[in-house]
Amino acid sequence: MRLRIALGALTAAACVLAVTPVQAQAVTGPRWEPQETGVTARLRGLSPVSRQVAWASGSAGTVLRTVDGGRSWQNVSPPGTEALQFRDVEAFDARRAVALSIGEGTDSRVYRTDDGGRTWAETYRNDEPRAFYDCLAFFDRRHGLAMSDPVDGRFRILATEDGGRSWRVLPSDGMPEALPGEAGFAASGQCLVTAGSRDVWLAAGGAERARVFHSRDRGRTWTVADTTIPAGDPARGVFALAFRDRLHGIAVGGDFQPGLPSPDAAAVTRDGGATWQRSAVPPPAYRSGVTWLPYLPFAAIAVGPTGSDVTYDGGRTWRTFDTGSFDTVACTGDLSCWAAGEQGRVARLTLGR
Template identity: 55%
Template sequence: MARFNSLLLALSVGCLATSLPPHLRGAENTQLGSSSPAWRLTPTGSQQRFRGLAPVSGDVVWIAGTNGTVLKTVDAGRTWESVGPALGLEDVELQFRDVEAWSADSAIILSIGEGNASRIYGTKDGGKSWSLSFTNNDSAAFYDCLAFETPEHGLAMSDPVDGRYRLIETVNGGSSWSIVDPRGMPSALDGEAGFAASGTCLSTAAGRWYLASGGTSAARIYRSADGHKWDVANSSIAGGSAAGVFSVAFKDAHRGLAVGGDYETPNKTESISAWSIDGGVTWQPSDRFPGGYRSGASWVPGFCGGAIAVGPTGSDLTIDGGKTWHAFDNGSFDSIECVGRHVCWAAGELGRVGRLTLD
C-alpha cells in the first residue's frame, strides 16, 4: 500500500510532460491525490453479466447485459431499476453488450449476435418505452459495439463483411441507421474481427474515430477523422484467434492508449497494452504491462496521464499515459468508464458493478 500511495503522490509534483506532444506540455496540472483507489461494490440485485456501461454522472449510470437486461441507477448505485425493453419469448436471450447514454432519460443499447440478433434500441423516457431502430438483416454481419461523438452522430461496428469492417451511421440520435460506404475502410486480414467485450472496440474523441481489432496474428487499430475514410496501424499488442486489442481510448486528438490480451489465457501479461502520442499513427508497447488480459480502459478526466484498465483478473492504474501500469485490485470487471474529475464506474459478471472515487 505504501508503494501505491507513493506512486500516486508523485503525480502532485507536476504533469509527466514527456508523455505529451511539445505544444501540450504543461497544459494540465491537476493530479491524482495520495489516497489509494478502491472499488465500492453496489448491490444491483442481478446475476447477469454487464459489459455495456454508460455513466452520465457520479449518480446516473446505465448498464446493459445478458438475457436482455438493462439496469439504471439515479442515486450513485444505492438502488438499481430494471428498465430494459419488453422482449418476446424468442428474444429474451438477447445479449446487450453496449449502451450509450446522455441523461437519466435518453439512452441507446446494442445487442450482439449473428443475423437479427444484432439490434439497436433507443429510449427517451428513461426506459419506460424503447424503439427498435436497427435490425441486422445480413447473415454475414455481427455487430460488436457503438459510439457517439455527439447525441446526434454515432457509428456502430460489425465484424468484416466481404473483406472489410462494416459500419453503420446515424445522424439523428439513433432513430435511423445507414451503411457507411465500405470503400473508405482498409481491407481486413484473414480472421480479423472485433471483440464485443466492453463496448469500447469503437471509440471517439476530439472529432476522431478509433476501431480496435484482433482475431489474427497482427492486432491493429484503425483511425478516421470523419468515420468514413480510415487508416490502420499495427498496435504492438499480440494478436491471435482469441487475442488482440479489446479497448481503445483517446484523451484528445494526440494521446491514446489500448489494452487487450488473450481472453483464453487471462493471466498472460506480455504485449497486452500500448500507447500513442500521435493520434494513433504509431503505437508503442508499454514498458510495464497490466496484470493480465484487460477488456476495458478509460482515461480519468482532468488528470494528466491517469487512466484505469479492468479485466477478469483485476484493475490497473497508469499515471503516464499507458507507459507503465500498476495493479490495485484483483476483482473481476469487464467495462470501465470514468466521468467527471473524481468518479469511475466498472461493471462485469454476476451483476458486479463498482464505483471508485479518486481524491
C-alpha cells in the same frame, strides 16, 4: 468473432471520485467499493453520464439505470429481449439512451429509449447474415456509429445522424481491407471510441497482427496501424481503446483465454493512433476495458477478469490495485468513474490519500 459470445463480463459498477480538480493532484490509491444491482447478468455495456446517472447493459437482455449515484439500480430492460446480449449502451442523460445487442444476423439490433427505459423502440435490425455488430459510439447527441465484423473483407460501419432513431450502412470503399480472421471483440463496449466531433478509432484482433483503425471524418475513410498487443490467435488482439484527445490513446487486450499469459497487454499512442508503443510495465494479464481518469491527465485505469490496474504516466507503467473481476470501466467529466462485470457485480471507485 464468435468467441466473443463466450467472453466473461464485469460488474455494473459505479465509481465516484468525490474530489475537486485541485484536490485530485494529491489523490492516490484507487479502490473499488462494491454495490448491489439486484441482477446476475454479465454487464459489459456501461455509460455513465454524471455522478448520479449511469446506465449498464449485458446478457439476458438486461439494461440497468441508476439516478442516485449507484445506491440503487432500476431494471429497465426492453421487454421480449431476454435472448439478446446488450454488449454496449450509450446514454445522453437520465432519460435518453441507445443500446446495442450483438450477434450474427438479426441478433444484432439497436434500441432507443426517451423515457428512462419505460419504453423502447427498436431502431435497427441487421438483415445481413454475415454481419456481427460489436460496439457503438457517439460523437454527440445526434451523430454516432456502430461497427460490425468484416463483410466482404472490410469492417462494416453503421451511422446515425438523429441520435440513434435511424441508421444507414456507410460505403466501405474508404475502409482498408481486413486481415484473414480479423474481427472486433464485443467484450466491453470499447472496441469503437470517439474523441471530439469527428475522430473515431476501431480496435481489432483475431488475426496475425493486432491493429487499430482511425477515421478523421466520422467513419467515411480510415487508416490502420499495427500495435504491439499480442496477436496471432482468434482470442488475441486489441479489446478496448481510450482516447483523452485526438492524439493520446491507450489500447489494452491480450489473450482472453483463462490461464494463458498475456504479456504486452497495453500500448500507448501520442500521434492519434498512427504509431503504437508497448507499455514498459504493462498490466500482468489480459485486460478488456480502459478509461482515462478525469482531471488527472496522465492517469488511467484498466480492468479485466483477473484485476484492475492504474497508470499515472499515460500508460507507460501500470500497477495492479485490485484482483477482482471487471470487464468495462468508464469515467465522466464531473469526477465520477464506473465499472461493470459478471454476476451483476457493482463497484464504486474511490481515491484515497
